[in-house]
Amino acid sequence: MNGSRPWWQSAVIYQIYPRSFQDTNDDGIGDLNGITQRLPDLIDLGVDAIWISPIFRSPMKDFGYDISDYVDVDPIFGTMADFERLIAEAHARGIKVILDFVPNHSSDQHAWFLESRASRTSAKRDWYIWRDPAPGGGPPNNWLSEFGGSAWEFDAATGQYYYHAFLNSQPDLNWRNPEVVAAMRDVLRFWMRKGIDGFRVDVIWHLIKDRQFRDNPPNPNYHAGRPPNEALIPLYTTDLPEVHDVIGTLRRTVDEFPDRLLIGEIYLPVERLVAYYGRDLGGVHLPFNFALLSARWDAKHLQALITEYEGALPKGGWPNWVLGNHDRPRIAGRVGQRQAAVAAMLLLTLRGTPTIYNGDELGMPQVDIPRHRVRDPFERNVPGIGVGRDGCRTPMQWDSSRNAGFSRVDPWLPLADDWRSNNVANLREDALSILNLYRRLLRVRKERPALSLGSYRPYVVDEDLLAYYRELNDSRLLIVLNLTDGPQALKLEEGAHARILVSTEAKRDGDLVKGTVTLAGDEGLVIDMASR
Numbered sequence: 001m002n003g004s005r006p007w008w009q010s011a012v013i014y015q016i017y018p019r020s021f022q023d024t025n026d027d028g029i030g031d032l033n034g035i036t037q038r039l040p041d042l043i044d045l046g047v048d049a050i051w052i053s054p055i056f057r058s059p060m061k062d063f064g065y066d067i068s069d070y071v072d073v074d075p076i077f078g079t080m081a082d083f084e085r086l087i088a089e090a091h092a093r094g095i096k097v098i099l100d101f102v103p104n105h106s107s108d109q110h111a112w113f114l115e116s117r118a119s120r121t122s123a124k125r126d127w128y129i130w131r132d133p134a135p136g137g138g139p140p141n142n143w144l145s146e147f148g149g150s151a152w153e154f155d156a157a158t159g160q161y162y163y164h165a166f167l168n169s170q171p172d173l174n175w176r177n178p179e180v181v182a183a184m185r186d187v188l189r190f191w192m193r194k195g196i197d198g199f200r201v202d203v204i205w206h207l208i209k210d211r212q213f214r215d216n217p218p219n220p221n222y223h224a225g226r227p228p229n230e231a232l233i234p235l236y237t238t239d240l241p242e243v244h245d246v247i248g249t250l251r252r253t254v255d256e257f258p259d260r261l262l263i264g265e266i267y268l269p270v271e272r273l274v275a276y277y278g279r280d281l282g283g284v285h286l287p288f289n290f291a292l293l294s295a296r297w298d299a300k301h302l303q304a305l306i307t308e309y310e311g312a313l314p315k316g317g318w319p320n321w322v323l324g325n326h327d328r329p330r331i332a333g334r335v336g337q338r339q340a341a342v343a344a345m346l347l348l349t350l351r352g353t354p355t356i357y358n359g360d361e362l363g364m365p366q367v368d369i370p371r372h373r374v375r376d377p378f379e380r381n382v383p384g385i386g387v388g389r390d391g392c393r394t395p396m397q398w399d400s401s402r403n404a405g406f407s408r409v410d411p412w413l414p415l416a417d418d419w420r421s422n423n424v425a426n427l428r429e430d431a432l433s434i435l436n437l438y439r440r441l442l443r444v445r446k447e448r449p450a451l452s453l454g455s456y457r458p459y460v461v462d463e464d465l466l467a468y469y470r471e472l473n474d475s476r477l478l479i480v481l482n483l484t485d486g487p488q489a490l491k492l493e494e495g496a497h498a499r500i501l502v503s504t505e506a507k508r509d510g511d512l513v514k515g516t517v518t519l520a521g522d523e524g525l526v527i528d529m530a531s532r
């Protein structure tokens with residue numbers, strides 16, 4: 001269908017947070033067999049690829065982002081055989097599988113770190129970032145952990161500090177050491193040999209730190225209520241020029257196998273973000289574009305950020321969009337249930353590869369987690385300012401049976417209150433549901449390549465309406481999104497014969513429109529402009 005284009009340009013990616021997807025072994029935590037069991041639901045939804053958050057052996061201090069063996073599956077999620085069955089069954093159904101790769105830090109329980117910390121002369125000492133105390137004692141410099149406190153942890157036995165950008169149980173690997181690079185390239189090859197179609201690389205912009213370990217400068221815009229690490233500008237700890245050499249090496253490794261995808265997790269302003277496509281596009285294929293995660297939800301602002309992003313892309317750089325993930329508040333929590341449908345239409349009609357976060361297709365809410373049930377180490381370390389990530393990680397709501405069909409026992413995190421009504425089984429029966437909107441949009445994306453591969457051209461924008469064309473050959477689609485809860489109207493181009501392909505209201509699908517199109521509050525439309 002898409003000629004010589006790589007598969008991921010027309011694909012829709014679905015992020016699975018495995019702990020919360022489907023439990024099959026009655027421990028209240030999702031597992032690999034649960035994902036395999038739910039593949040038919042993903043086919044029904046219409047996604048092309050799944051990215052699974054870490055499933056590797058881990059003490060689970062950061063729920064899998066602290067890996068103690070990069071080439072094994074954690075028993076909580078199942079066995080290697082379960083994993084192999086999942087890939088085989090996904091592939092048999094035409095679904096690609098993307099894994100999370102967490103190269104910046106390992107667990108402090110990883111054999112590499114245990115060896116590294118054993119003595120100053122250990123062969124693996126330099127695999128991690130060890131420094132002497134400051135001349136007067138204390139940490140070597142002022143670097144701060146993302147999860148609160150100093151980023152340096154003292155190891156009394158060897159008298160040095162090690163650096164950890166996140167938890168003190170997540171020591172950073174030293175990517176300036178060629179042995180680390182070689183070991184990690186082998187990790188990538190290991191999973192690609194198993195048939196993996198790509199990787200999402202965790203905090204890729206963190207991989208290289210200042211050689212001279214200079215203090216980070218204070219952030220003049222810091223204010224109370226923000227995470228404490230934001231008091232400093234991470235000038236010497238992230239986004240260093242040499243990181244692009246490391247990424248180039250990862251990319252070349254991925255390119256040893258045909259058709260593999262490399263995605264980078266990068267929270268940076270657009271002009272810095274696009275550098276991660278790499279010189280001559282030799283960086284990651286998709287530097288995750290998180291602009292929508294924190295966007296002010298009005299038409300003008302959204303239009304501006306789309307234009308800025310489109311304008312910043314390097315030649316040949318393929319765009320991508322993300323509306324939610326396991327680290328950020330749910331979209332329905334941010335913009336409300338009704339606007340979440342408009343947001344879905346935006347995500348699935350912008351130019352570039354979209355990533356859907358599991359549960360957003362149900363409009364799952366951001367859940368208030370009672371204090372005694374908080375699991376997220378970030379919230380535990382930095383309580384009370386709203387950094388907690390448990391609220392976007394609650395279990396999937398499959399049906400109205402016990403625990404929403406997620407598990408036969410109490411789940412590791414509480415369910416959202418709305419699970420009895422808001423679940424896959426119920427929403428599937430309701431033509432107007434957000435789930436069916438996702439399904440309709442995904443179907444239209446398949447039928448109309450203009451939506452995945454076409455060009456993007458803004459039509460009009462005012463405070464309330466966002467409208468743009470997606471065009472490919474003689475196919476021309478107009479997307480109109482009402483960002484308000486009141487009715488709006490938009491004048492179509494003179495003489496246009498147009499038909500509604502998808503409305504968030506469903507009832508209007510197939511209707512002809514001419515002259516001026518009206519939209520109900522919180523309505524979005526995909527209109528076929530070439531229709532007679």
Ligand code: NOJ
Nearest residue numbers: 062065166202203326327
């Ligand atoms: C980014 C991941 O998405 C997040 O969940 C994790 O806590 C940090 N990296 C540290 O690994």
